[in-house]
Amino acid sequence: MDGEESEAEGTPSLREDLATLVKLRLNVFVLITTFFGFLIATFSMGDGWSLSRLWLLLHTLVGTASAAFGSAVFNQLMETKEDARMRRTADRPLPAERVLPMWAFLLGWILCGFGIIHLAAMVDRGAAWLAAATIAIYVFVYTPLKRRSSINTL
Numbered sequence: 001m002d003g004e005e006s007e008a009e010g011t012p013s014l015r016e017d018l019a020t021l022v023k024l025r026l027n028v029f030v031l032i033t034t035f036f037g038f039l040i041a042t043f044s045m046g047d048g049w050s051l052s053r054l055w056l057l058l059h060t061l062v063g064t065a066s067a068a069f070g071s072a073v074f075n076q077l078m079e080t081k082e083d084a085r086m087r088r089t090a091d092r093p094l095p096a097e098r099v100l101p102m103w104a105f106l107l108g109w110i111l112c113g114f115g116i117i118h119l120a121a122m123v124d125r126g127a128a129w130l131a132a133a134t135i136a137i138y139v140f141v142y143t144p145l146k147r148r149s150s151i152n153t154l
Contacts, residue, residue, distance in 0.1 A: 017093040021076060021104065022069035022111070030068045031061055056123060063119035067131040070111030074139045077104045082147065 012020070019025075038057050047053065076083070076094055084095035093099040112135050120128035145151075 023072035027068045059122035067115030073108035
């Protein structure tokens with residue numbers, strides 16, 4: 001059996017669990033938005049397209065992806081008990097106990113930390129501060145409040 005197959009039929013692979021944990025499908029849209037936002041900003045400032053702009057875009061996407069993935073891990077870590085009660089979410093890696101909370105916590109910190117540091121070092125400090133603020137709002141405001149109010153769906 002190679003590393004890609006699940007041991008039990010129907011059990012997600014590690015790759016599938018990681019994709020679920022970082023909310024890959026959702027965060028692809030974050031990256032698409034970041035990509036087009038970067039392009040609009042570049043061309044609205046009258047800057048031409050250059051190799052240095054391409055590298056800046058790449059670093060922006062890498063840092064944004066890492067920060068978004070890390071915040072998604074923290075979101076799922078905070079919702080493990082609620083996810084375990086719902087049929088739709090009970091098979092996620094944390095409620096199904098395929099990933100230990102300690103490892104998810106460590107992964108969330110590594111991803112968020114890398115994303116913020118990468119943005120600060122390779123893009124600019126403003127981008128890093130925005131990423132840090134977004135993580136904080138998503139994890140400490142949105143995640144706890146979405147159980148109390150439906151205003152987040154507006």
